[in-house]
Amino acid sequence: MTKAHIAGYPRIGADRELKRAVEAYWRGELDREALEATGRELRARHWADQCQAGLDLVTVGDFAFYDQVLDLSVTLGAVPARFDAGDEVARGEVDLDTAFRMARGRAPSGEPAAACEMTKYFDTNYHYLVPELHADQTFHLASSRLFDQVEEARAQGHAVKVTLLGPLTWLWLGKARDAGLDRLSLLDALLPVYGEILARLAEQGVEWVQLDEPALVQDLPHDWQQAYEAAYSVLGRSPVKLLLASYFGGLGDNLGLAVGLPVDGLHIDAVRAPEQLEAVLDRLPAYKVLSVGAIDGRNVWRADLALLREGLAAARMRLGKRLWIAPSCSLLHVPVDLERETELEPALKGWLAFAPQKLDETVSLTRLLDGRATPEDRERLEAATLALQARRESTRIHRPEVASRLAGVGPADHERRSAYPVRAAAQRRALKLPPFPTTTIGSFPQTAEIRSARRAFKAGELSREAYEARMREEIAHAVARQEALGLDMPVHGEPERNDMVEYFGEQLEGYVFTRYGWVQSYGSRCVKPPVIVGDVSRPGPMTVAWSEYAQSLTDKPMKGMLTGPVTMLQWSFVRDDQPRETTCRQIALALRDEVCDLEAAGIRAIQIDEPALREGLPLRASEWQAYLDWAVDCFRLASSGVGDATQIHTHMCYSEFNDIIAAIAALDADVITIETSRSNMELLDAFQDFAYPNEIGPGVYDIHSPNVPEVDWMVALMEKAAERIPVERLWVNPDCGLKTRRWEEVEPALANMVEAARRLRSRLA
Ligand code: GLN
Ligand code: ZN
Numbered sequence: 112m113t114k115a116h117i118a119g120y121p122r123i124g125a126d127r128e129l130k131r132a133v134e135a136y137w138r139g140e141l142d143r144e145a146l147e148a149t150g151r152e153l154r155a156r157h158w159a160d161q162c163q164a165g166l167d168l169v170t171v172g173d174f175a176f177y178d179q180v181l182d183l184s185v186t187l188g189a190v191p192a193r194f195d196a197g198d199e200v201a202r203g204e205v206d207l208d209t210a211f212r213m214a215r216g217r218a219p220s221g222e223p224a225a226a227c228e229m230t231k232y233f234d235t236n237y238h239y240l241v242p243e244l245h246a247d248q249t250f251h252l253a254s255s256r257l258f259d260q261v262e263e264a265r266a267q268g269h270a271v272k273v274t275l276l277g278p279l280t281w282l283w284l285g286k287a288r289d290a291g292l293d294r295l296s297l298l299d300a301l302l303p304v305y306g307e308i309l310a311r312l313a314e315q316g317v318e319w320v321q322l323d324e325p326a327l328v329q330d331l332p333h334d335w336q337q338a339y340e341a342a343y344s345v346l347g348r349s350p351v352k353l354l355l356a357s358y359f360g361g362l363g364d365n366l367g368l369a370v371g372l373p374v375d376g377l378h379i380d381a382v383r384a385p386e387q388l389e390a391v392l393d394r395l396p397a398y399k400v401l402s403v404g405a406i407d408g409r410n411v412w413r414a415d416l417a418l419l420r421e422g423l424a425a426a427r428m429r430l431g432k433r434l435w436i437a438p439s440c441s442l443l444h445v446p447v448d449l450e451r452e453t454e455l456e457p458a459l460k461g462w463l464a465f466a467p468q469k470l471d472e473t474v475s476l477t478r479l480l481d482g483r484a485t486p487e488d489r490e491r492l493e494a495a496t497l498a499l500q501a502r503r504e505s506t507r508i509h510r511p512e513v514a515s516r517l518a519g520v521g522p523a524d525h526e527r528r529s530a531y532p533v534r535a536a537a538q539r540r541a542l543k544l545p546p547f548p549t550t551t552i553g554s555f556p557q558t559a560e561i562r563s564a565r566r567a568f569k570a571g572e573l574s575r576e577a578y579e580a581r582m583r584e585e586i587a588h589a590v591a592r593q594e595a596l597g598l599d600m601p602v603h604g605e606p607e608r609n610d611m612v613e614y615f616g617e618q619l620e621g622y623v624f625t626r627y628g629w630v631q632s633y634g635s636r637c638v639k640p641p642v643i644v645g646d647v648s649r650p651g652p653m654t655v656a657w658s659e660y661a662q663s664l665t666d667k668p669m670k671g672m673l674t675g676p677v678t679m680l681q682w683s684f685v686r687d688d689q690p691r692e693t694t695c696r697q698i699a700l701a702l703r704d705e706v707c708d709l710e711a712a713g714i715r716a717i718q719i720d721e722p723a724l725r726e727g728l729p730l731r732a733s734e735w736q737a738y739l740d741w742a743v744d745c746f747r748l749a750s751s752g753v754g755d756a757t758q759i760h761t762h763m764c765y766s767e768f769n770d771i772i773a774a775i776a777a778l779d780a781d782v783i784t785i786e787t788s789r790s791n792m793e794l795l796d797a798f799q800d801f802a803y804p805n806e807i808g809p810g811v812y813d814i815h816s817p818n819v820p821e822v823d824w825m826v827a828l829m830e831k832a833a834e835r836i837p838v839e840r841l842w843v844n845p846d847c848g849l850k851t852r853r854w855e856e857v858e859p860a861l862a863n864m865v866e867a868a869r870r871l872r873s874r875l876a
Pocket of ligand 1: 552553554605611672720722762763764847848849850
């Protein structure tokens with residue numbers, strides 16, 4: 112019999128119970144016992160869901176109060192010294208509060224201590240805490256949480272499979288904190304602790320342990336490939352069966368390596384990389400289990416069970432009971448409960464599958480392949496076929512006018528009328544800005560009053576007129592303050608937007624929003640990505656009235672504010688029935704109309720934010736260029752409809768810039784504002800070797816900090832920037848939007864920033 116399992120389940124709960132409990136615990140409103148009880152309840156419920164759906168094994172080890180990578184670091188005893196947990200590590204029981212401090216930045220004394228760095232888990236929107244690695248790092252089994260959870264699941268009568276991040280991916284995700292430290296040099300010290308964990312699990316009666324090694328779908332240097340062989344020849348001798356799990360893509364040139372490692376089974380992603388199935392089948396040793404990740408763990412679409420049954424029939428024949436079926440990766444990346452979406456149109460809802468539906472799909476597919484389908488399985492298969500047929504034919508998805516407009520787009524639509532130097536001259540005449548012009552990134556504080564007005568409006572308690580009047584007041588307030596501060600290019604402040612993607616998605620055709628489709632982003636933070644179901648188009652202007660109003664309040668050039676096509680794509684669940692690039696181009700065309708309408712309404716500068724451009728980079732370097740080509744194309748398609756005198760800005764907030772600097776330049780925005788302040792202008796090193804051709808505003812202060820930046824500090828940063836970039840192409844601005852700050856913090860900070868610009872100008876004279 113084919114086995115059904117999953118790599119992991121969402122832990123937040125359908126009501127975001129985890130978030131609520133953890134935050135209440137932090138506020139001191141919930142005690143430890145109650146927090147632990149919530150954890151136990153969630154685990155029990157999720158295991159019961161898996162068991163009732165008919166999975167052969169439930170997965171233990173995917174639960175964490177904050178982050179599973181953090182929990183593993185703690186379990187391995189890798190707690191940075193500043194959290195002063197030496198005794199806890201030595202005792203083998205690091206406290207949960209210590210883990211929370213690592214995540215949130217506090218020493219045991221209560222003094223601030225830098226939180227562990229957080230970054231995106233591969234190409235997902237989930238963020239993990241980066242393991243900190245030191246040359247004198249020692250490892251020590253320092254938590255028994257995992258073993259306790261195994262006991263818990265067994266006590267509830269479940270057949271358990273444990274999941275754990277593998278040693279090489281844990282090191283791969285880690286960051287060397289000592290210069291010259293080769294992370295791989297720590298492997299020998301690390302393996303005994305993994306050995307100890309596996310031995311204890313074996314003692315507990317666990318048969319299978321899934322070691323996640325998604326680093327295998329990336330380009331691995333030769334010494335890392337060798338380290339896999341060395342590590343697994345040691346771990347392979349442990350008394351449990353090991354399932355080596357790869358996901359988020361194909362194994363590529365690591366395929367031979369992965370297939371050959373001395374473990375008992377291999378999991379592959381057959382959604383992102385269906386083509387690798389054949390090759391794996393050909394090379395898989397006869398003693399190994401193959402777990403095929405056939406159900407999409409990264410997206411919300413209902414699976415085509417009939418197609419999958421057909422596609423996997425040969426694998427079933429060849430492998431017999433050595434075939435396992437699973438979602439492609441952990442279901443952590445999909446929402447928790449589709450049943451609650453009672454406001455979604457039924458037809459549309461029928462096209463979707465969230466975590467519980469994906470459990471059912473996994474189980475039904477397994478039974479269909481085995482020829483032991485129940486009437487329920489056959490019903491599911493038929494319902495899926497019908498729903499998918501309806502989706503393929505739906506006129507709300509396929510709108511010929513969108514396709515034909517896209518077909519008519521040519522190279523000229525991606526080009527501004529003139530080259531940057533000509534545009535710059537036209538813009539100088541039109542905008543009359545001083546040297547070192549000052550501006551901000553778009554948003555001003557989202558105050559409690561703004562949020563409550565929006566809530567009242569959405570709940571129908573505040574009329575549209577009243578709501579819009581309130582927002583105009585906010586805009587007037589923001590413009591007046593910017594005038595008083597002396598900013599050269601004001602913004603309207605974005606009070607009408609709660610989220611930079613949702614605001615536009617709600618006004619575009621082709622987007623759908625769920626009520627409860629939450630996905631964990633990091634720690635207690637969840638996001639609710641929109642779903643792009645169909646062809647995207649713009650029924651009418653989205654921002655023009657607000658920008659026009661803001662412009663009417665000042666003589667200074669008001670900067671219009673849009674979210675770029677790549678970010679609109681990247682932060683949504685994207686339809687899987689056409690290339691992502693096609694969807695992105697549709698969004699670009701819709702935005703292009705908005706850009707042109709803004710220009711026609713008298714807006715002379717328009718910013719198109721692309722904070723997600725870099726994170727869209729594929730996991731394999733060989734695929735970067737193709738992605739960057741279409742991403743750049745989309746930005747240019749959105750921004751090129753305007754005349755020379757209209758200034759296009761873009762904004763990105765991250766500091767690893769060097770590897771994509773050519774693509775950033777190819778966007779051909781007149782001005783780019785970027786994050787630099789935290790890295791002390793280190794980012795500008797990229798400009799040493801690459802002459803960035805257009806204007807740039809290197810963020811001079813970190814908006815994530817409540818501290819008021821000093822004038823001298825900002826002047827010094829800009830002087831550093833001026834060593835790399837001609838002064839006539841430099842702007843002065845914060846490094847990101849100000850919506851999370853309070854006005855009391857923003858005003859003195861901007862006053863200092865404007866003063867810094869004045870000093871810089873006076874030095875020019
Ligand atoms: N214009 C947006 C803001 O200021 C940009 C946000 C972002 O970069 N993520 O809030
Ligand atoms: Zn930003």
